[in-house]
Ligand SMILES: Nc1ncnc2c1ncn2[C@@H]1O[C@H](COP(=O)(O)OP(=O)(O)OP(=O)(O)O)[C@@H](O)[C@H]1O
């Protein structure tokens with residue numbers, strides 16, 4: 301069990317998550333009773349071998365996939381009972397998600413991609429654009445606002461994806477290898493930004509990473525092994 305301070309208010313709580321996949325030949329159990337609890341502003345790094353289930357876990361925590369068993373509460377609400385519209389709103393307002401493979405809209409430019417969550421939320425276009433420009437500038441892309449995603453480098457695309465996850469200032473950031481494609485300088489810039497958002501906005505974070513510096517920046521670390529999260533140092 302990876303546990304928050306017992307006295308604190310809880311932002312996200314997962315209990316006994318189980319996830320199985322059926323393939324043509326077999327049935328595999330990827331998550332097998334994974335538990336996790338984070339208070340607002342708490343940060344956790346998740347590590348584990350390739351193929352162990354880190355992305356699967358993050359997708360379930362982000363309500364992008366459903367577990368076969370177990371419970372998930374976010375911001376005081378059990379997600380199992382939510383209809384798809386309420387779930388989409390919860391995701392839009394509470395969760396910023398950085399995918400391992402960025403899932404940007406390739407034909408749209410950096411600004412349009414980063415402002416998408418604001419538009420979905422119903423924000424007026426000028427305000428959404430201003431918010432997107434500000435966060436893109438913070439990830440070092442102020443000079444690439446009007447570049448289409450297909451014309452950006454891999455590291456630039458990753459930073460657009462990070463900007464899209466952060467543009468609504470969500471209380472919870474779920475990030476899957478957010479610096480996997482970045483060089484040292486840009487990784488450091490992202491690390492500083494995450495530390496600052498955590499300090500300024502009390503943004504909680506679950507970050508899957510093999511980057512030791514990023515893992516060290518999180519308050520706690522856990523390893524995913526045998527379908528469960530185990531605290532590590
Ligand atoms: N939809 C699916 N159907 C069948 N198997 C799947 C499916 N999604 C994931 N898996 C399998 O589940 C396992 C865990 O996948 P996951 O992507 O969560 O691993 P990971 O820990 O994120 O790995 P990496 O570090 O390489 O990104 C893998 O063996 C993968 O092949």
Ligand SMILES: [Mg+2]
Nearest residue numbers: 354355356400
């Ligand atoms: Mg993965």
